[in-house]
Amino acid sequence: VEGEALMLDRSTGDTETVADYLIRRLHNYGIRHIFGVPGDYVLSFFDKLVHTKGIHVINTCDEQGAAFAADAYARVRGLGAVCVTYSVGGFKVLNAIAQAFAEKSPLVLVSGAPGMNERHRNPLLHHKVQDFDTQQRIFEHLTIDSALPSNPDTAMADIDRVLSSAVYYKRPVYLELPRDIVSSEVARTYGYDFPSTPHFHIPDPLRHERFTETDHEALKEALTETLDMINSSSKPVIIAGIEIHRFGLQDKLLELIEKTKIPVASTLLSKSVVDELNPNYVGEYAGNMSRNSVQRYVESSDCVIMIGVFLSHVNFGITHTPVDQSRCIYLSSDEISIRFHNYEDVRFDDFLDELIKADFKYFPPLLPNTINDNSSTSPHKKKMKITSDRLFEILDVTLSDHNIVIADAGDSMLGSIDLTIPIPSRYISSSYYLSMGFAVPASIGAQLANPMLRPIVIVGDGAFQMTGMEVSTMAMFNLNPIIIVLNNGGYRTERAMLDGPFNDIKMWNYSKIPDVVDSGRGFVIETEEEFIDALSESEQTTKAFCLLDVRLDATDASSDLHRLGEAIGRKV
Numbered sequence: 001v002e003g004e005a006l007m008l009d010r011s012t013g014d015t016e017t018v019a020d021y022l023i024r025r026l027h028n029y030g031i032r033h034i035f036g037v038p039g040d041y042v043l044s045f046f047d048k049l050v051h052t053k054g055i056h057v058i059n060t061c062d063e064q065g066a067a068f069a070a071d072a073y074a075r076v077r078g079l080g081a082v083c084v085t086y087s088v089g090g091f092k093v094l095n096a097i098a099q100a101f102a103e104k105s106p107l108v109l110v111s112g113a114p115g116m117n118e119r120h121r122n123p124l125l126h127h128k129v130q131d132f133d134t135q136q137r138i139f140e141h142l143t144i145d146s147a148l149p150s151n152p153d154t155a156m157a158d159i160d161r162v163l164s165s166a167v168y169y170k171r172p173v174y175l176e177l178p179r180d181i182v183s184s185e186v187a188r189t190y191g192y193d194f195p196s197t198p199h200f201h202i203p204d205p206l207r208h209e210r211f212t213e214t215d216h217e218a219l220k221e222a223l224t225e226t227l228d229m230i231n232s233s234s235k236p237v238i239i240a241g242i243e244i245h246r247f248g249l250q251d252k253l254l255e256l257i258e259k260t261k262i263p264v265a266s267t268l269l270s271k272s273v274v275d276e277l278n279p280n281y282v283g284e285y286a287g288n289m290s291r292n293s294v295q296r297y298v299e300s301s302d303c304v305i306m307i308g309v310f311l312s313h314v315n316f317g318i319t320h321t322p323v324d325q326s327r328c329i330y331l332s333s334d335e336i337s338i339r340f341h342n343y344e345d346v347r348f349d350d351f352l353d354e355l356i357k358a359d360f361k362y363f364p365p366l367l368p369n370t371i372n373d374n375s376s377t378s379p380h381k382k383k384m385k386i387t388s389d390r391l392f393e394i395l396d397v398t399l400s401d402h403n404i405v406i407a408d409a410g411d412s413m414l415g416s417i418d419l420t421i422p423i424p425s426r427y428i429s430s431s432y433y434l435s436m437g438f439a440v441p442a443s444i445g446a447q448l449a450n451p452m453l454r455p456i457v458i459v460g461d462g463a464f465q466m467t468g469m470e471v472s473t474m475a476m477f478n479l480n481p482i483i484i485v486l487n488n489g490g491y492r493t494e495r496a497m498l499d500g501p502f503n504d505i506k507m508w509n510y511s512k513i514p515d516v517v518d519s520g521r522g523f524v525i526e527t528e529e530e531f532i533d534a535l536s537e538s539e540q541t542t543k544a545f546c547l548l549d550v551r552l553d554a555t556d557a558s559s560d561l562h563r564l565g566e567a568i569g570r571k572v
């Protein structure tokens with residue numbers, strides 16, 4: 001798939017159509033799979049897609065699953081695409097598009113729509129809600145750019161602008177394709193044909209047209225202020241945020257850390273942005289949900305350098321940030337501020353480039369194991385009832401270099417704080433937006449984006465019941481994630497806040513699901529020993545997905561979930 005050349009469908013003639021152009025541009029940007037569910041307003045575009053070599057349609061059970069898969073594809077590869085029909089499909093992906101916006105994932109939503117001509121002739125076409133533009137107007141609020149290419153003469157420019165916006169801003173975009181425009185001939189063959197180089201080094205031909213150029217005077221002043229602050233501090237710490245990953249700045253961050261030996265923490269959302277075995281890595285900082293040692297380290301620092309961090313209350317442990325601004329250097333794509341000063345017209349990456357070159361005073365390296373108490377106990381086979389804490393400990397020593405961990409909201413995400421992810425960017429979670437149901441479909445997108453990866457999905461039983469049917473998509477496309485269902489009889493995380501019968505869910509026999517889709521392997525796990533065995537058997541079962549039904553007590557919770565309970569002042 002990776003090296004497959006693009007061969008457009010030429011059954012309709014040699015001229016380039018709007019659909020051809022869009023497909024060609026998506027391919028240029030590294031897209032090899034488009035996720036979605038067809039409908040009559042988008043059938044002709046799907047038909048084009050399936051007759052094109054070099055781009056594959058992954059039709060999922062449900063549109064939300066498609067959009068979640070495409071979001072994960074974007075997180076692994078640099079851009080993702082989801083294609084749905086008008087309204088009934090479009091409105092199903094609102095939640096996933098909102099997540100991509102909130103967590104800066106560059107995702108292209110292509111929606112079929114009534115043709116421009118039929119809109120005039122027939123005001124009562126099916127799927128219309130209020131007006132024909134209702135869907136587009138709604139998505140304008142959830143995307144960074146949108147277009148309805150209704151005129152073939154300008155369609156190419158619309159498509160170019162919108163795709164470029166997704167790559168530039170790392171946010172979702174919306175493209176509505178009226179069905180009568182799909183086969184219209186484009187004005188002339190125009191556009192950039194560059195070799196696609198995925199994984200965040202996507203060339204963007206429009207980039208220079210839209211960049212704010214850095215004002216070098218402002219950069220110089222910001223740099224002087226930053227260096228004064230860092231060099232007069234005694235215990236600086238870097239908090240590395242998710243933008244480091246989204247903007248492909250990991251090597252630069254590493255260079256800065258290697259050079260200065262300033263310790264670095266990540267956040268819940270940016271977990272694995274730095275190699276967690278790096279001697280300068282202190283752990284995940286999440287306010288009062290952090291491990292005590294990490295919280296103490298960060299909060300006692302006299303100079304906190306936040307790079308690409310979202311200042312969200314989840315990242316900072318539910319309560320608002322305890323890191324006060326007078327000790328803070330904040331660098332992001334939206335804003336550069338040092339203590340109470342804001343610098344405009346200084347680009348984030350330009351600033352990082354200069355910072356790496358600067359002279360720093362000597363900071364002694366961290367003593368080994370003083371902070372990063374991620375020391376896991378090796379698994380002992382025991383007939384002990386499995387608990388959430390032990391599950392994460394065992395998993396921690398089982399992870400291999402080819403795994404990518406994908407955690408859903410709830411104890412799956414919180415318990416994952418304790419996993420040491422040895423290779424950067426091998427962890428995905430919706431840790432800011434926190435939508436349940438992301439992880440199972442996300443593993444489909446992640447594995448297609450990089451087939452060398454074997455996803456380990458950690459998902460609550462509640463979340464699994466929302467999107468778990470996408471295991472059928474895994475079966476259809478021969479994918480093999482290992483899915484660990486934390487079966488604790490309901491919404492454990494919510495029980496920590498306010499319990500009631502609304503947090504109970506129907507008990508399913510999850511290990512029987514492979515029978516339903518006629519593929520995969522199921523395991524029922526009650527003890528530590530069974531978990532260890534199931535993990536190793538799953539590792540050897542490479543032909544299909546594996547589903548591990550881990551039976552936990554309804555009151556069981558990881559220490560991290562207990563800390564969340566303490567953070568919000570409730571007894572868990």
Ligand SMILES: Cc1ncc(C[n+]2csc(CCOP(=O)(O)OP(=O)(O)O)c2C)c(N)n1
Nearest residue numbers: 410411435436460461462463490491492493
């Ligand atoms: C789509 C969605 N609906 C509701 C919520 C609110 N919510 C947050 S955690 C949670 C419970 C999650 O249950 P489960 O997936 O079983 O994980 P557990 O908390 O038991 O580990 C709920 C309902 C949410 N985050 N996302």
Ligand SMILES: [Mg+2]
Nearest residue numbers: 460461490492
């Ligand atoms: Mg649960």
